[in-house]
Amino acid sequence: MKNKKILIVTECFYPEEFKINDVALSWKDKGYDVDVLTLAPTYPLGKVFPGYKNGFFRKDEYQGVNIFRVHAVTGYRDSTVKKTFKYINFMIFGSIVAIFIGRRYDYVFGFNLGSLTDMLPAVVIRKLYKKPTMFWVQDVWPDSVYAYGFKKTKMLSTLLDAFVKFMHHNITAVAISSKGFESKLEPYIKKGLKFNYAPNWADDLDMDMSPVILSKTQKVHFTFAGNIGKVQNLENIIDAFLLLSDECQKKAQLNIVGDGSNLVNLKKISNDSPNIIFHGKQKREDMAKFYKASDFLIVSLIDKPIFSVTVPAKTQTYIAAKKPILAIINGDVADIVNDNNLGICADPSNEGLIKEAFEKCINMPENEKSKFIINNTKLLETTFNKDSIINNLTSQLVGYND
Numbered sequence: 001m002k003n004k005k006i007l008i009v010t011e012c013f014y015p016e017e018f019k020i021n022d023v024a025l026s027w028k029d030k031g032y033d034v035d036v037l038t039l040a041p042t043y044p045l046g047k048v049f050p051g052y053k054n055g056f057f058r059k060d061e062y063q064g065v066n067i068f069r070v071h072a073v074t075g076y077r078d079s080t081v082k083k084t085f086k087y088i089n090f091m092i093f094g095s096i097v098a099i100f101i102g103r104r105y106d107y108v109f110g111f112n113l114g115s116l117t118d119m120l121p122a123v124v125i126r127k128l129y130k131k132p133t134m135f136w137v138q139d140v141w142p143d144s145v146y147a148y149g150f151k152k153t154k155m156l157s158t159l160l161d162a163f164v165k166f167m168h169h170n171i172t173a174v175a176i177s178s179k180g181f182e183s184k185l186e187p188y189i190k191k192g193l194k195f196n197y198a199p200n201w202a203d204d205l206d207m208d209m210s211p212v213i214l215s216k217t218q219k220v221h222f223t224f225a226g227n228i229g230k231v232q233n234l235e236n237i238i239d240a241f242l243l244l245s246d247e248c249q250k251k252a253q254l255n256i257v258g259d260g261s262n263l264v265n266l267k268k269i270s271n272d273s274p275n276i277i278f279h280g281k282q283k284r285e286d287m288a289k290f291y292k293a294s295d296f297l298i299v300s301l302i303d304k305p306i307f308s309v310t311v312p313a314k315t316q317t318y319i320a321a322k323k324p325i326l327a328i329i330n331g332d333v334a335d336i337v338n339d340n341n342l343g344i345c346a347d348p349s350n351e352g353l354i355k356e357a358f359e360k361c362i363n364m365p366e367n368e369k370s371k372f373i374i375n376n377t378k379l380l381e382t383t384f385n386k387d388s389i390i391n392n393l394t395s396q397l398v399g400y401n402d
Helices: 019-029 082-104 116-129 143-147 156-169 180-185 234-242 246-253 263-270 284-293 306-308 314-321 332-339 351-362 366-380 386-398
Strands: 005-010 035-038 057-062 063-070 107-112 135-137 172-176 196-198 220-225 252-257 276-280 294-302 325-328 342-347
Touching: 005 019, 005 082, 019 035, 019 063, 019 107, 019 116, 019 386, 035 082, 057 143, 063 082, 082 116, 107 116, 107 386, 116 135, 116 156, 135 342, 135 386, 143 156, 143 306, 172 252, 172 386, 180 196, 180 306, 220 284, 220 351, 234 252, 234 263, 234 276, 234 284, 234 294, 234 351, 263 276, 284 314, 294 314, 306 325, 314 366, 325 332, 325 351, 332 342, 342 351
Parallel strands: 005 035, 005 107, 035 063, 107 135, 135 172, 172 196, 220 252, 220 294, 252 276, 294 325, 325 342
Antiparallel strands: 057 063
16 A cells, blocks of 8 residues: 655755654654655755755755755845745745646645745645645734735735635645634635644753853853844843843843844844853754753744734743743733743833843742743643644644545
């Protein structure tokens, strides 16, 4: 009996570091033949990774998973025009490839990481070959389009609404990584399609590693790790940290680990503070060293409605690190932190309240921190369990019958 074949459609895949890599390998281990349709790897710097070529169509392989790569737009990090072309690029070239390879698959799984246009190759296969097709939604259109700076005109709104409705009327199952996505997507999905909650799980971390030395003297260490863009709200965080009294600043250190389009600007506004340290992008396998050396881990997004229903993947990673969380964000993430007593929350738009949150963390007794750690462990074993989430996704994908 032949193995069932799954095609994953995704903007990003290995060596880019996203949960879909683990999904692909898990399905391979379960006995499925897994292929991936994606772009040449460029995230987050907008440059093709060393060792890869940006051809119009290339094949490679990752631990038994076959990968079909199409040309990627580069230089999008600092250009809205190129970012727009990036959205269109995979929609066109990915769909062309999908026409030729789509017939061979039993199931199609779209990892909707950002732009919904990237899911068109999956819908093309659904329309042409009637294959069961599922989206795992990580970001919500059309709301996120406006959140990233595109002006909401009547024409754009009409076009986007029609496109989003078309896409979600041509799938057989949908999973959402945040419960708040349901209300945003409800107007666009076809009747009878049910939302399946499948959050991003916590990464496996080797917390037995020796911690990195973040400072020569003992301090309360706050660490932000991840992409450094405008939406991460790090300007307000740095400004609030600089509002702390000299005494508090001497007791604390703000560590920013990562790279992205807003890094140069953040270094300017940090004003060469000796207590704000930029560590650059680090290898994924080394991040546990930074988490272990930290007292609080920061998750943050700017205060816009779309981000109130967004749960950055670092949230679950911080839970896996079993460290108190400083959530400078509203909405679903704040609810997770507050409802499960995982740390401290602050309004992302209010520098005064962010400053107060820093002060509370700096002066927090150890027994209070330990309660947050215990609660992280409980949540890690239940809601954010990797195997349970992947099994859930699998059953939703393969359980559909036309």
